[in-house]
Every structure is written in C-alpha cells, then in structure tokens.
Amino acid sequence: MKRRKFCYFCENRIVTPDYKDERILRRFVNERGKIIPRRISGNCAAHQRKLTNAIKRARIMAIMAFESESFR
Amino acid sequence: MRVYETTFILNPQTDDATLDKQVESVASLITSNGGKILAENRMGTRRLAYPIRKLNQGYYTTLIYEAPPDFPPKLDRMFRLEEEFLRHLTILFEGDLKKILSKQEQEEPESKPKAETKEAPAESEAAPEKAETTAPEPQAEEPVKTEETEPPAVEEPKTETAEATAPKEEPATPEIEEQYKPVDEDDVL
Numbered sequence: 001m002k003r004r005k006f007c008y009f010c011e012n013r014i015v016t017p018d019y020k021d022e023r024i025l026r027r028f029v030n031e032r033g034k035i036i037p038r039r040i041s042g043n044c045a046a047h048q049r050k051l052t053n054a055i056k057r058a059r060i061m062a063i064m065a066f067e068s069e070s071f072r
Numbered sequence: 073m074r075v076y077e078t079t080f081i082l083n084p085q086t087d088d089a090t091l092d093k094q095v096e097s098v099a100s101l102i103t104s105n106g107g108k109i110l111a112e113n114r115m116g117t118r119r120l121a122y123p124i125r126k127l128n129q130g131y132y133t134t135l136i137y138e139a140p141p142d143f144p145p146k147l148d149r150m151f152r153l154e155e156e157f158l159r160h161l162t163i164l165f166e167g168d169l170k171k172i173l174s175k176q177e178q179e180e181p182e183s184k185p186k187a188e189t190k191e192a193p194a195e196s197e198a199a200p201e202k203a204e205t206t207a208p209e210p211q212a213e214e215p216v217k218t219e220e221t222e223p224p225a226v227e228e229p230k231t232e233t234a235e236a237t238a239p240k241e242e243p244a245t246p247e248i249e250e251q252y253k254p255v256d257e258d259d260v261l
C-alpha cells in the first residue's frame with residue numbers, strides 16, 4: 001500500500017465525516033472492514049478520531065459491515 | 073433547544089402509505105414535544121451491510137430538527153417500543169446548518185421528494201441543471217462512478233447542487249460494491 005501524505009478530510013475541507021456517507025468511509029477500511037490506521041491513510045489525528053467515530057456509527061446503522069472475513 | 077439528527081431504518085416490506093405514516097409518527101413526536109423539523113431526508117430503501125431481523129434491505133430516513141435536550145431519551149423509548157424500527161440513531165447535528173436550510177428552501181417547490189428517491193433519484197432530481205439527463209440509458213452505475221472519481225468536490229460550496237443530486241439515495245446494489253474497489257485502491261491508498 002502506498003502512503004498518503006495528506007489528510008483526506010483536511011484536503012477536502014470536510015470538518016466532520018458524515019457516518020451516512022458510505023462512499024467516503026469505505027476508503028478508510030480494508031477489505032475485511034477494519035479501519036485503516038492513520039500512519040497509512042495519512043489522516044491527521046483529529047480527523048482520524050472523527051472518522052473512527054463515523055465508521056462505528058455507520059456499522060451500528062448497517063451502512064458498513066463490522067469486521068469480517070466475508071466483507072465484500 | 074439543540075439541533076439533533078436522527079436516522080432510523082424502517083422495515084421496507086410494506087406499502088408507501090405505511091412508511092409515510094411511520095415517518096410521520098416520528099416527525100409528530102418531535103413537534104408535539106416542542107421541537108421543530110428543519111429537514112427531512114429520505115434515503116429510501118438501501119441494502120443493509122448485514123441482515124437485521126432476516127431483512128437485507130431497510131428504508132432509511134434522516135430528520136434534522138431542533139428540540140429540547142430532554143427529548144432524545146423520549147424518542148429513544150418510542151423507537152424501542154415500536155417494532156417497525158430496525159435501527160435508530162440520534163446524534164447532535166454536526167453538519168452545516170445553513171446548507172441544510174437553503175437546500176430545503178430549494179426543495180420545497182418540488183412537492184414530493186419521496187417518490188423520486190424510490191424510483192429514479194439521479195434522473196429526476198438532476199433534471200434542472202445536470203448534463204446527465206442527456207444520457208440515453210438510465211444506468212444506475214454511471215452517476216455513482218462520476219461522483220466517486222471526484223470526491224474533492226463534495227464540500228465545495230459551488231457544487232452544492234451536485235451534492236444535493238448525489239445518488240447516495242439510490243438503493244445500494246451489489247454491483248456498486250464491486251465498482252468502488254479499483255477506484256479506492258489507486259485513488260487513495
């Protein structure tokens with residue numbers, strides 16, 4: 001995996017990721033549905049925290065899958 | 073008064089009138105408790121990421137509203153008592169309130185957003201100013217792809233209309249998942 005230098009959310013001026021926006025959230029989970037660490041995604045700490053929260057909400061609302069082998 | 077955002081999933085295996093009534097029951101609980109609805113966004117029927125009560129699809133609705141701080145627990149109690157709600161989540165609204173309010177003003181003249189969301193969201197809503205309407209075949213995949221390739225546009229104020237017409241309201245289909253994969257990998261990681 002290539003590293004990304006910049007925080008996606010800072011770059012795109014997204015203050016808080018929307019947990020309902022699966023298109024964006026799914027960029028930050030691997031094929032098993034695990035959240036990608038920020039050392040790889042390049043997100044800043046503040047945004048990674050908000051992103052993690054959004055992904056967890058998305059899982060509760062069945063917008064994203066929980067971690068599993070059969071994801072995708 | 074605070075601004076909250078509540079999203080709930082209804083069992084889609086029922087008729088539109090019943091779904092309307094169920095959404096309406098949430099809205100009226102808000103207003104009868106001194107709240108005020110600021111926006112209603114029906115994402116409509118979409119695929120669930122995992123089955124809930126043996127259902128693979130759910131009917132998603134989001135309400136953004138002002139309400140007193142003692143209201144969310146009341147709402148929560150109602151959701152738990154009524155079995156048609158598969159899931160529900162209330163959070164403090166974190167988005168751009170101005171955007172929501174202006175978007176709603178634009179939408180009000182066009183009477184019923186719900187029928188559109190269910191049938192062909194991209195086409196009917198894009199009609200006023202989008203080039204996509206010229207596409208001969210209403211292929212669900214096309215608008216999704218376009219959107220995905222230009223994610224930076226999402227928060228730009230200029231593209232507000234593009235965001236409003238975003239096909240995220242479409243029912244998710246299995247094919248859509250496949251498509252994202254290549255884009256995800258080259259683009260981001």
Ligand SMILES: [Zn+2]
Pocket residue numbers: 007008009010011043044045046047048
């Ligand atoms: Zn950031």
